[in-house]
Amino acid sequence: MNPGTSIAPVVRFLGDVAPMSTSRTDWLVAGQGLLRAGGPDAVRLAALTESLGVTTGSFYHHWSNMDEYLDALADYFGAEQLEEGLALARATHPMERLRRLAGLAWDRRMSALDRAMRSWATSNRRAASAVQRADRVLLEFVETAFLDLGFERQEARVRACLLFSAGVAHYYVPWPIERQDVDRLLTVVTAKGRARRPKKPVRNQRDEHA
Amino acid sequence: MNPGTSIAPVVRFLGDVAPMSTSRTDWLVAGQGLLRAGGPDAVRLAALTESLGVTTGSFYHHWSNMDEYLDALADYFGAEQLEEGLALARATHPMERLRRLAGLAWDRRMSALDRAMRSWATSNRRAASAVQRADRVLLEFVETAFLDLGFERQEARVRACLLFSAGVAHYYVPWPIERQDVDRLLTVVTAKGRARRPKKPVRNQRDEHA
Numbered sequence: 008m009n010p011g012t013s014i015a016p017v018v019r020f021l022g023d024v025a026p027m028s029t030s031r032t033d034w035l036v037a038g039q040g041l042l043r044a045g046g047p048d049a050v051r052l053a054a055l056t057e058s059l060g061v062t063t064g065s066f067y068h069h070w071s072n073m074d075e076y077l078d079a080l081a082d083y084f085g086a087e088q089l090e091e092g093l094a095l096a097r098a099t100h101p102m103e104r105l106r107r108l109a110g111l112a113w114d115r116r117m118s119a120l121d122r123a124m125r126s127w128a129t130s131n132r133r134a135a136s137a138v139q140r141a142d143r144v145l146l147e148f149v150e151t152a153f154l155d156l157g158f159e160r161q162e163a164r165v166r167a168c169l170l171f172s173a174g175v176a177h178y179y180v181p182w183p184i185e186r187q188d189v190d191r192l193l194t195v196v197t198a199k200g201r202a203r204r205p206k207k208p209v210r211n212q213r214d215e216h217a
Numbered sequence: 218m219n220p221g222t223s224i225a226p227v228v229r230f231l232g233d234v235a236p237m238s239t240s241r242t243d244w245l246v247a248g249q250g251l252l253r254a255g256g257p258d259a260v261r262l263a264a265l266t267e268s269l270g271v272t273t274g275s276f277y278h279h280w281s282n283m284d285e286y287l288d289a290l291a292d293y294f295g296a297e298q299l300e301e302g303l304a305l306a307r308a309t310h311p312m313e314r315l316r317r318l319a320g321l322a323w324d325r326r327m328s329a330l331d332r333a334m335r336s337w338a339t340s341n342r343r344a345a346s347a348v349q350r351a352d353r354v355l356l357e358f359v360e361t362a363f364l365d366l367g368f369e370r371q372e373a374r375v376r377a378c379l380l381f382s383a384g385v386a387h388y389y390v391p392w393p394i395e396r397q398d399v400d401r402l403l404t405v406v407t408a409k410g411r412a413r414r415p416k417k418p419v420r421n422q423r424d425e426h427a
Contacts, residue, residue: 126339146391164398168383169405175388178335179353184375184378188374195375195376195379196405198408
């Protein structure tokens with residue numbers, strides 16, 4: 008093969024110079040990229056080395072086989088990555104904590120990863136356990152923010168579930184939901200008020216049943 | 218086989234008397250039961266006839282093969298079943314409409330079916346199209362209720378998404394969320410008020426970053 012025909016061998020060569028410098032986290036982040044794009048079946052050694060531009064040497068420096076790597080990839084979501092997310096969301100004011108966490112949840116890449124992890128979790132016990140841990144820790148973080156805003160426990164929990172589900176639900180939205188809608192959403196879940204009565208005569212629904 | 222050893226042959230016999238009386242809807246409802254319990258792979262002709270206590274004659278009265286049946290099963294969720302759900306949710310007062318729809322969404326069987334359909338939709342175009350149609354129609358129904366409660370369009374849409382996502386999100390909740398929490402949740406999304414300020418000194422979070 009003529010090395011001049013493609014940049015890939017050069018990238019691979021550069022990767023070869025110091026394969027051990029590709030960290031454990033680099034491999035896991037690369038795996039999450041594949042997971043986001045094509046689900047767990049897309050996470051293969053060839054695709055990983057292609058994505059990192061390294062040979063398999065570095066892989067075996069960190070893991071002895073693919074099963075061990077996939078376990079680590081599943082665990083990562085509910086461990087180091089979760090801790091990093093929480094570290095970014097920590098702030099004195101509870102509203103600011105919720106705002107930062109929502110900013111992470113509504114990030115396009117994180118949202119796609121969350122979807123991929125939940126899908127993987129339906130068939131993989133290790134992924135299920137990571138998702139379950141992340142859900143528990145994040146919900147408690149959100150609950151604490153609502154408690155700090157002055158809500159009683161059960162009220163804080165229901166609001167935490169409401170906000171959290173908005174971040175992890177996957178459904179088809181017929182209208183564009185914009186970035187600023189996250190602030191609007193936070194206002195709704197943190198507001199205290201009475202249920203609103205209609206101000207004007209209520210339109211009848213077609214095929215009235217009641 | 219001695220007919221006295223099990224009730225199954227009797228049930229099958231009774232089914233045989235009038236196989237044509239098993240309606241199209243009976244077959245679809247039975248299919249949804251299998252879908253809820255074991256996903257699309259569990260929807261097989263043998264399991265369907267077992268579940269309905271009939272022979273395959275009635276099946277071929279309605280569909281010419283399993284592929285045709287599976288298409289109908291996928292479609293059903295976004296068509297007849299959706300219309301029936303909406304018919305049950307129709308009421309003059311928008312709060313009552315939301316309450317009825319939430320009652321259906323938080324029904325254990327409907328929740329399990331929703332989960333199964335969304336999972337199936339990741340690998341089946343027909344199921345995806347049914348879920349997409351159901352989401353669009355239901356979100357517009359919920360949006361209309363919020364408009365009728367007096368909210369402006371974008372506010373109504375964000376609240377509709379918030380309520381809808383609470384109904385379709387699948388995550389691990391570390392605390393029991395009870396039936397009455399649905400009312401609490403409806404109160405939050407329909408309330409009008411300002412974001413709440415903390416009343417007491419805010420607890421510091423561990424590992425303060427800001």
